[in-house]
Amino acid sequence: MTDANSQKRIEKPIFVFGCNNSGTTILGKALQSHKEIDCPPDEGPLRPGWPKEMTHFLCSHTFRIWAHPIWRKGNETLPGDNLAYYMSEEDVSDSLSRKITDFYGSYNQRICDHSPQFTLRARALQEIFPDAYFVAIVRNGYAVAEGTRRKREFDPDRPHMSGFPTTIEDAATHWCNANRIIESYQRLGLLKRVTIITYENLVQKTDETLQGVLGFCGLNPQGFSIPQFEKGLNDTQISRLDQSEIAAITRIANPMLAHFKYPIPKEGYQGVY
Numbered sequence: 001m002t003d004a005n006s007q008k009r010i011e012k013p014i015f016v017f018g019c020n021n022s023g024t025t026i027l028g029k030a031l032q033s034h035k036e037i038d039c040p041p042d043e044g045p046l047r048p049g050w051p052k053e054m055t056h057f058l059c060s061h062t063f064r065i066w067a068h069p070i071w072r073k074g075n076e077t078l079p080g081d082n083l084a085y086y087m088s089e090e091d092v093s094d095s096l097s098r099k100i101t102d103f104y105g106s107y108n109q110r111i112c113d114h115s116p117q118f119t120l121r122a123r124a125l126q127e128i129f130p131d132a133y134f135v136a137i138v139r140n141g142y143a144v145a146e147g148t149r150r151k152r153e154f155d156p157d158r159p160h161m162s163g164f165p166t167t168i169e170d171a172a173t174h175w176c177n178a179n180r181i182i183e184s185y186q187r188l189g190l191l192k193r194v195t196i197i198t199y200e201n202l203v204q205k206t207d208e209t210l211q212g213v214l215g216f217c218g219l220n221p222q223g224f225s226i227p228q229f230e231k232g233l234n235d236t237q238i239s240r241l242d243q244s245e246i247a248a249i250t251r252i253a254n255p256m257l258a259h260f261k262y263p264i265p266k267e268g269y270q271g272v273y
Contacts, residue, residue, distance in 0.1 A: 010104045013111050014133045014217055015125055017118035019178035020064045021147040022139035023199040028114025030210060030227050031135075034219055038107040051099040054121060063161045064148050065170060066120065067178035078188070080120065080181035087124035097128050119178055122191055133217050134191050136182045139199035140262050141253045142246065143237040145171035150240075168245045169252055176253035183259060198260065203229040238265050 014037070016028040032039035040047065062071055066085055076082040104111055118125065119136075126132050148171035154162040185191040195216045201209045207226050214221050241249070246265050250257065257264075 009101055010107060010111055010129070012131050012133060012218070013104060013113065013125075013129050014135060015118050015122065016112065016114035016135045016137065017122060018116060018137040018182065019067070019119065019139070019144055019175050020116040021144045021151070022116075023137045023202055024114045024116055026227075026229055027135065027137050027197075027202060027213075028112060031112045031213065031217075031219075032114075033227070034112075034214070034224055036110055036219055037112045038109045039111060040104070040107070040113050049103045051096060051103070053096055054100070054117065054124075060161055061164060063158075063164060064152055064155075065166065065174040066117070067181065068170060068174045069177060078190070079184040080177065083120060083177075085117075085120045086181075087121050089123055089127040092124050092127045096124075100125075100128055116178075119181060122185060122194075126191055130192075132193065134185070134194040135213055135217070136185070136194060136196045137199055137202065138179055138182065138196060138260055140234050140238070141172065141175045141179070141257050142241060142249055142262070142265060143234040144175045145249050145253070146237045146240050146245075148174060168241070169248050172249040172252040176256045179256045179260070183256070200234070203231050203233075241265070 014031060016024050016031065018024045028039075031037060040050075062068075062085075067080065067083060069083070071084040072082045073084045074082050080086050081088060104113075118134075122134055126134075145168055149166045149168055152164045152166040152171075182196060186194050186196060193216075195213065197209055197213065206229060210224075210226060211221055214224065238246075250264050
């Protein structure tokens with residue numbers, strides 16, 4: 001590949017990703033507040049200049065369940081690589097590379113960008129930016145499944161994407177598959193520089209967690225203002241689930257729930273986080 005026609009190439013970009021409703025926005029914005037970081041406009045995949053090839057949904061029907069196997073395009077060799085939106089190094093054309101380097105080349109210093117869509121695009125971004133850093137965030141699958149189902153029906157932030165009834169089973173399948181892909185990036189060494197944090201640590205142990213992320217990314221911690229995040233959202237969301245829904249999520253997402261050590265909510269749930 002060549003980027004001879006592109007603007008200046010940014011160095012050591014940071015990409016934040018994770019399953020939707022897992023905290024990519026709050027983590028990304030926290031890092032973007034660092035004095036050494038610039039950031040693209042927070043307009044999602046529709047922002048001006050962003051390549052169409054990098055959008056995270058085939059159509060509105062995939063909204064918030066883009067990692068569901070229903071969108072598979074063939075047999076799987078690596079976790080998730082059979083999904084319609086998954087991109088590997090082989091999917092990066094010279095044209096796409098120029099578009100993305102041009103987009104980020106308009107910024108004056110190191111950038112941090114965040115989006116759930118990067119979960120399926122991380123290998124492509126690494127092909128374009130070999131010195132990139134990746135920060136993945138994982139959140140309790142019970143809370144995320146509840147939020148996915150609810151926001152597929154109506155998302156106040158995206159009213160034009162409403163009206164897609166989704167079962168709790170579909171939401172759990174999506175969460176499990178998205179996080180299976182995230183875990184594989186680190187376990188299989190598919191990304192050279194990747195760290196995984198949890199939403200729970202971010203909101204409960206904010207200083208310690210963000211200092212760890214800054215150190216991983218090589219950012220100076222001096223002068224960095226530690227934000228405060230709303231706590232108790234997991235409890236609120238999990239409390240909306242009945243026992244049959246909790247059982248369904250447990251059955252479907254158990255491999256990743258166990259991997260990230262998320263406990264099974266018991267009857268009479270009073271809060272875990």
